[in-house]
Structure formats: C-alpha cells, structure tokens
Amino acid sequence: MSVTVASLGFPRIGPRRELKTALERYWSGKSDRGALLSAAAALRAEAWARQKGLGVDHVPSNDFSLYDHVLDTSAMVGAIPALYGWTGGPPDLDTYFAMARGSQGEARAGCSHGCTHEAADVPAAEMTKWFDTNYHYLVPEFPAEQAFALSSLKVVDEFLEAKEQGVHTRPVLLGPVTYLKLGKSQAGRPRLEDLLRAILPVYADVLCRLAAAGADWVQIDEPCLVLDLTVEDQAALRTAYVALAEAAPGIRLMLTSYFGGLGENLETALALPVAGLHIDLIRAPEQLDTVLAGARPELLLSLGVIDGRNVWRADLEAILARLEPVAKGRDLVLAPSCSLLHTPIDLALETALDEDVRSWLAFAVQKIEELAILASALNEGRDCVADVLSSSSAAARARKTSPKIHDAAVAARMEAKDAALDRRGTPFAARRKLQVERLGLPAFPTTTIGSFPQTEEVRKARAAHARGTINDAEYEAFLREETARAVRWQAEIGLDVLVHGEFERNDMVQYFGEQLSGFVFTKHGWVQSYGSRCVRPPILFGDVSRPQPMTVKWWEYAQGLTARPMKGMLTGPVTILNWSFVRDDVPRALACRQIALAIRDEVADLEAAGAKIIQIDEAALREGLPLRRGDWQRYLDWAVECFRVASAGVADATQIHTHMCYSEFNDIIVAIAGMDADVISIETARSKMELLEAFAGYRYPAEIGPGVYDIHSPRVPAVEEMTRLLRAALSHLAPEQLWVNPDCGLKTRKWPETRAALVNMVAAAKRVREPA
Numbered sequence: 001m002s003v004t005v006a007s008l009g010f011p012r013i014g015p016r017r018e019l020k021t022a023l024e025r026y027w028s029g030k031s032d033r034g035a036l037l038s039a040a041a042a043l044r045a046e047a048w049a050r051q052k053g054l055g056v057d058h059v060p061s062n063d064f065s066l067y068d069h070v071l072d073t074s075a076m077v078g079a080i081p082a083l084y085g086w087t088g089g090p091p092d093l094d095t096y097f098a099m100a101r102g103s104q105g106e107a108r109a110g111c112s113h114g115c116t117h118e119a120a121d122v123p124a125a126e127m128t129k130w131f132d133t134n135y136h137y138l139v140p141e142f143p144a145e146q147a148f149a150l151s152s153l154k155v156v157d158e159f160l161e162a163k164e165q166g167v168h169t170r171p172v173l174l175g176p177v178t179y180l181k182l183g184k185s186q187a188g189r190p191r192l193e194d195l196l197r198a199i200l201p202v203y204a205d206v207l208c209r210l211a212a213a214g215a216d217w218v219q220i221d222e223p224c225l226v227l228d229l230t231v232e233d234q235a236a237l238r239t240a241y242v243a244l245a246e247a248a249p250g251i252r253l254m255l256t257s258y259f260g261g262l263g264e265n266l267e268t269a270l271a272l273p274v275a276g277l278h279i280d281l282i283r284a285p286e287q288l289d290t291v292l293a294g295a296r297p298e299l300l301l302s303l304g305v306i307d308g309r310n311v312w313r314a315d316l317e318a319i320l321a322r323l324e325p326v327a328k329g330r331d332l333v334l335a336p337s338c339s340l341l342h343t344p345i346d347l348a349l350e351t352a353l354d355e356d357v358r359s360w361l362a363f364a365v366q367k368i369e370e371l372a373i374l375a376s377a378l379n380e381g382r383d384c385v386a387d388v389l390s391s392s393s394a395a396a397r398a399r400k401t402s403p404k405i406h407d408a409a410v411a412a413r414m415e416a417k418d419a420a421l422d423r424r425g426t427p428f429a430a431r432r433k434l435q436v437e438r439l440g441l442p443a444f445p446t447t448t449i450g451s452f453p454q455t456e457e458v459r460k461a462r463a464a465h466a467r468g469t470i471n472d473a474e475y476e477a478f479l480r481e482e483t484a485r486a487v488r489w490q491a492e493i494g495l496d497v498l499v500h501g502e503f504e505r506n507d508m509v510q511y512f513g514e515q516l517s518g519f520v521f522t523k524h525g526w527v528q529s530y531g532s533r534c535v536r537p538p539i540l541f542g543d544v545s546r547p548q549p550m551t552v553k554w555w556e557y558a559q560g561l562t563a564r565p566m567k568g569m570l571t572g573p574v575t576i577l578n579w580s581f582v583r584d585d586v587p588r589a590l591a592c593r594q595i596a597l598a599i600r601d602e603v604a605d606l607e608a609a610g611a612k613i614i615q616i617d618e619a620a621l622r623e624g625l626p627l628r629r630g631d632w633q634r635y636l637d638w639a640v641e642c643f644r645v646a647s648a649g650v651a652d653a654t655q656i657h658t659h660m661c662y663s664e665f666n667d668i669i670v671a672i673a674g675m676d677a678d679v680i681s682i683e684t685a686r687s688k689m690e691l692l693e694a695f696a697g698y699r700y701p702a703e704i705g706p707g708v709y710d711i712h713s714p715r716v717p718a719v720e721e722m723t724r725l726l727r728a729a730l731s732h733l734a735p736e737q738l739w740v741n742p743d744c745g746l747k748t749r750k751w752p753e754t755r756a757a758l759v760n761m762v763a764a765a766k767r768v769r770e771p772a
C-alpha cells in the first residue's frame with residue numbers, strides 16, 4: 001500500500017510578505033500591472049518548487065490569490081454585481097480590486113496605471129470571516145436571477161504555469177455548494193437548488209478544461225461539510241457531485257472537508273461519487289474510525305493529521321501508532337488538517353525565539369516536513385527516519401514537563417473561587433444614571449473605535465526603534481507628538497468621547513501579548529487576514545500573568561491633553577485568545593480566564609488613574625463561536641464569563657464599552673447582553689443597519705453605537721448617507737441608546753479620508769440632534 005503527501009494550500013503572502021508589498025505598491029500607483037503580476041508569479045513558482053522539494057506529491061495550484069479565493073471563485077463563475085460595470089470576460093484588475101476594496105474616482109486620480117473609473121464611486125463587496133478563522137473573504141452577492149458564466153480561467157492558467165515549470169499540480173477549487181452557501185442575495189434568498197443548477201455547468205466546464213490541460217486530480221473544498229446542514233443542503237451536495245462526476249469523468253475529485261468533523265453529514269459525504277475524501281483529524285480525531293468503517297475500498301482517504309490551524313510541532317510517533325494499522329489496509333494521503341494559509345511560513349527565519357519554545361514549534365514548511373517523514377515511516381518503515389521520530393517525541397515530552405509553562409502564582413489565583421468576580425454591583429439602569437450624570441454627554445454622543453491611521457511614518461518609527469536606530473526617548477517623543485496631534489484634532493472637530501489613537505501599538509493583540517508573561521513572538525510569522533493585511537499572532541505557550549500596567553501611562557498622557565473624556569482602550573481576553581496561537585495542553589477556557597484576570601488588573605489600574613470610560617474590545621468573540629450550533633452554549637458561557645471577569649471590577653459610575661466587528665448577532669444576542677457592557681459599538685454600515693433588528697427585537701437594554709461608515713474602504717461617506725443610517729438606527733433603538741461611531745478602528749486608513757469622514761460623521765450626529 002502506498003502513502004503520499006498533500007498540502008491543501010500554501011500561504012500566499014510570501015516569506016517576506018512580498019505579495020503585500022507588490023499589492024500596496026500597485027494600489028498606490030507606485031508600480032504597474034506588470035510588476036504586480038510578475039511578483040505574484042514569482043511567489044507561485046517559489047511555493048511550487050518548495051513544496052515539491054519538500055516531498056509533497058500533490059502540490060496545490062490555484063491556492064494562490066491576489067486578494068481572496070472566494071472573490072476568485074466569483075470571478076471564475078461571473079458573479080460580479082452590475083455596479084462594478086463589468087461586461088463579461090475575465091474581470092480586469094481594476095474591477096477585481098474594486099470589488100475587494102471599493103473605488104472612488106478622485107482617490108484614484110493621478111494613479112499611474114491609467115484607471116478609467118472617473119466618476120466611479122463604488123463600495124466594496126461585504127467582507128466577513130472565513131469560518132472560525134481570522135481570514136476574511138468577500139461575500140458573493142447574487143441578484144434574483146443570477147446567471148453564471150465561465151469568466152476567469154485562472155485555475156487552468158495556473159495549472160499550465162506550474163506544468164511549464166515542471167510541477168504537476170492538483171488544482172484547488174472552492175466547491176459549488178460551499179461557495180453558494182457563503183453568498184447572499186439582496187432580493188430575497190434564491191433557492192440553493194436553483195443557484196446550483198445554474199452554476200454546475202460552469203464547474204463542469206472548468207473541470208473539462210482542466211482535464212484537457214492534463215490535470216488528473218482536483219482538490220474541491222467543501223468545508224460546509226463540517227457545518228449543520230439541512231436535508232436540502234445535503235441533497236445539493238448529491239446533485240452537485242453526481243453532475244460533476246458525469247460531466248468530467250477524466251477528473252478525480254478529492255472532496256476536502258476541514259475545520260471539524262463530518263458528523264451527521266458523514267453518510268452524505270461517503271455516498272458522493274468522488275474519488276477521494278479529505279477529513280480533518282485534528283479537530284475531529286474520533287471520525288477516523290467511522291470514516292474507515294464506512295468508506296468504500298476504492299475511495300482514497302486523505303487524512304488531516306498535522307494541525308493547519310496551530311503552530312505546535314506534532315508528536316510523530318503518536319501519530320504513527322494510529323496510522324500504521326490503517327496504512328496496512330489501504331492507500332492513504334497524508335495532509336495538514338486544512339490549508340496552510342492560516343499558519344506562518346517558515347520557522348527557520350525565527351532566529352531570536354526562545355530556544356525551548358522554538359523546539360516545540362512547526363510552521364508551514366516544517367509541517368510539510370513532518371508529513372513527509374510520516375509518509376517515509378509508513379512506506380519504508382520507522383527505521384529509516386528513526387532519529388527524526390525520536391527527536392519529535394522528545395520535544396513533545398519536554399514541552400509537557402517544561403517549568404516555563406507553569407506559574408504557581410497564576411495557578412493559585414485560578415483556584416481562588418470568588419463568585420462575585422464576574423458581576424457588576426448594580427444593574428445597568430442604575431449604573432446608567434450615575435454615568436450620565438458623571439459624563440454629561442450630548443444626545444447621540446460621537447466617538448471613534450480607538451485606532452487612528454498607522455501611517456508609514458508611525459511604522460517606520462517603530463521599526464527604527466526596534467532596530468535601535470532611534471532610542472527609547474526619541475520613540476516616546478514621536479509617539480507623544482502623534483498622540484497629542486490626534487487628541488487636539490478630535491476635540492477641534494467636536495468629537496465627544498476621545499481616544500488616544502493607539503499609535504504605540506503594532507497590533508491590538510500583539511501589543512498586549514508582548515507585555516504579558518506566557519507569550520512569545522515571531523519576527524516573520526505573518527498570517528494573511530485580508531488582502532494585503534497580515535497579523536503576527538502571538539504564541540501563547542504558558543500560564544499568563546501581567547508583570548506591570550500595560551496602557552496606563554499612555555492613557556494618562558492623553559487624558560492630560562483634554563478636558564473631554566478619554567477612553568481607556570484594551571483588548572478583551574476572548575479576542576486575545578482567539579487571535580493568538582494557543583497552547584493545546586489546557587482547555588481554551590482556562591487559558592482565557594488567565595488572560596481575563598490579567599486584563600481585570602489593567603482595568604482596575606486605569607480606573608484608579610481616573611478613566612471614566614474603559615473600552616474592552618471583543619472583536620473576535622463572535623468568530624470564536626463553534627461551527628456547530630450544539631457547541632455554542634458551552635463556548636458562550638465561558639467566553640462571556642471571561643469578559644465579565646475582565647470588566648466587572650469597576651465602580652457603577654465607570655462606563656464599560658465593548659466593540660465587535662463582523663458580528664451577526666441575531667443568534668447570540670442573549671449572550672451579548674449577558675456581557676453586561678454599558679455601551680457596545682458594532683459593525684453595521686456594510687449591512688445597512690440590518691443587524692439592529694436583533695437588538696431591537698430582543699430589547700437590548702444598554703447603549704449601542706452601530707457603525708455609520710465602513711472603515712475597510714478609503715471611500716468617504718457623505719453627511720446625508722450617515723444621517724440616513726442614523727435615522728434608520730433610530731427606527732430600531734430608543735434615542736437615549738444611540739451612539740455615533742465608525743464601524744471599527746481607523747488604523748488601516750489614511751489621514752485625509754479619515755479627517756473628511758469623521759467631520760462628516762460629526763455633522764451627521766448634529767443633524768439628528770436637531771428637532772426634525
């Protein structure tokens with residue numbers, strides 16, 4: 001029997017974020033189309049050669065994307081809303097990026113690649129979280145009568161491109177059912193069945209063209225297989241794969257599930273006429289036995305045995321013990337649990353990491369090496385890789401017993417049970433009176449979410465400080481100047497509740513991780529979040545504590561500059577947890593509570609310093625929700641409790657804000673209310689306040705700032721547009737509930753559009769304050 005190795009997708013951004021650089025240069029007009037496309041081609045070539053060299057038998061193609069693979073799929077099937085002015089054929093780069101980022105005529109004037117969108121003022125497509133990851137995709141939008149037509153041949157082109165370089169790849173497609181289920185429709189929901197009937201001929205055509213180009217296997221991703229599916233969804237899967245098997249008999253499909261177990265979709269999956277099935281054995285190890293029991297002998301199983309969502313080195317001997325009996329009976333493919341898109345690229349670049357912790361880690365490249373070793377052990381016997389196997393087990397043992405991960409003081413504090421720890425002393429209504437009195441804000445108070453533009457200058461100064469070319473005092477002076485300017489300007493344009501701007505922070509999670517014990521950091525461990533934007537998730541390896549205050553000094557400085565209230569600005573425990581790579585030796589709930597206790601101390605210090613308003617961002621609370629409904633409540637219970645542990649230590653008159661983005665709250669509104677924050681700001685602009693129905697329907701008790709403009713796009717919304725949104729909000733909320741703010745922080749924006757948009761926002765608030 002033979003065992004082969006697959007990688008389900010390689011990170012696209014490049015080991016030195018070459019794609020980010022190339023995209024941003026193109027967008028700013030500093031380079032042309034040719035330069036962007038050749039940078040992209042170089043990255044693809046490197047990824048193919050590298051994976052082949054590491055021993056991958058099924059090297060993926062079409063896993064690369066200039067922005068997002070869901071957007072690429074929309075381009076492939078011609079699902080491009082009329083507003084982008086597309087008239088068929090392969091969408092050009094400007095159309096593609098307009099969907100991704102919006103476009104505004106003026107903002108592009110003078111750009112060097114001859115944009116012709118003179119009067120174009122189009123918003124970007126909606127962006128949302130890819131399953132439970134921190135990766136964002138562009139939501140496909142279908143009109144009532146969506147007609148699909150094969151429009152982009154990227155998948156075929158990239159297969160041929162790799163072939164020319166001597167690499168026979170296994171192209172990756174997002175499967176039709178998942179693709180359609182990720183989409184939305186303005187004009188009432190078209191039936192999945194109807195959309196599917198329309199889209200299948202396009203997929204069939206693509207598969208036939210791939211066969212003609214020489215492809216044999218195609219990886220077709222259907223992560224919807226790990227969701228709660230309706231019987232209609234399951235029927236759609238059958239319809240789809242029966243049709244594709246018939247239409248393209250020359251292609252063998254590797255139906256790929258990930259981010260969980262097949263659960264009650266198991267029978268459906270096993271009955272589909274596909275040649276292979278990939279299952280995630282990291283999130284759902286228990287499904288191996290049931291899948292083995294149900295899989296017909298000729299179905300090629302691909303086992304996701306290496307974690308594609310975390311950075312820990314595997315215990316290879318333990319995995320082998322599980323696989324050896326299986327590999328005796330059938331051919332196998334070994335693969336990461338999911339695409340490696342969600343991991344950093346190469347641990348070899350991390351020369352400054354703590355040696356012990358480093359020996360416990362594996363990034364994308366190392367994960368592929370692990371797979372190759374497993375395959376060798378299974379094909380040729382353990383002996384041929386004995387050394388590597390024993391060092392892998394030794395690392396696993398060392399990590400388990402390392403004194404570095406245990407902190408007795410943290411353990412003692414976790415033990416001390418204090419039932420009152422997660423309760424405010426008084427209910428919201430009574431707190432509100434005290435807060436209103438103390439703060440003296442106008443109706444519809446205006447504020448922002450926290451960050452102001454992280455300009456190139458700010459990043460340069462931080463990089464220079466890190467390199468040692470400017471010293472602490474110079475860096476501090478620079479940050480003070482930036483902060484002072486931002487504070488003065490906010491007061492000048494009439495914002496009511498101010499922020500310090502977060503100039504001192506590299507990232508809202510990394511900044512806190514860096515100051516807490518129990519985390520380590522990479523230099524190059526970038527993971528794509530959306531488009532050119534990346535994060536370097538902190539690596540949580542041990543017990544968490546806070547050696548000293550983290551934000552108080554900056555808050556004091558900023559509050560000292562103004563008489564208006566300055567918000568203390570913190571990232572909440574659930575978000576720090578969800579946006580980090582987390583230890584897998586203790587339950588997530590436990591790690592989260594340790595972080596919550598540390599944030600609680602910071603809240604207390606801010607309050608003692610005089611902060612009247614403290615915002616604790618929980619941007620990732622919704623994203624951490626398990627993919628299956630049956631698992632929700634358990635998660636919500638501990639996540640909400642951790643937020644309360646962090647926030648509930650304050651006096652009644654201290655106002656606690658929280659902020660969330662990309663949140664569909666309808667289903668979890670009770671839990672959101674259970675967080676017991678005094679004010680919540682949420683993203684709503686792209687969804688035109690639809691979200692508020694949940695808050696209104698539930699009679700959400702506290703105050704709400706529904707975002708009135710989309711901060712992901714440089715587009716400046718007009719006063720009228722924001723006024724309209726505020727009036728729409730008022731049809732759902734009581735006037736005393738409503739705050740006025742953008743959707744999220746402004747760190748990714750530039751100052752000119754930020755200034756213009758906030759001036760308009762303050763004007764819109766003033767309009768709604770005037771009697772109608």
Ligand SMILES: Nc1nc2c(c(=O)[nH]1)N[C@@H](CNc1ccc(C(=O)N[C@@H](CCC(=O)N[C@@H](CCC(=O)N[C@@H](CCC(=O)O)C(=O)O)C(=O)O)C(=O)O)cc1)CN2
Binds near residue numbers: 456508
């Ligand atoms: N962790 C996290 N997840 C999140 C968000 C978030 O803010 N944080 N927001 C939501 C949207 N996602 C986002 C993700 C990233 C960024 C973002 O702006 N990322 C920055 C990097 C932020 C950062 O870490 N900056 C560092 C490092 C900057 C840098 O690249 N420095 C250069 C050198 C720069 C120079 O010399 O000029 C280098 O290290 O090579 C800093 O400012 O210090 C980027 O990609 O450009 C924004 C939103 C959801 N998920």
Ligand SMILES: [Zn+2]
Binds near residue numbers: 619743
């Ligand atoms: Zn946000």
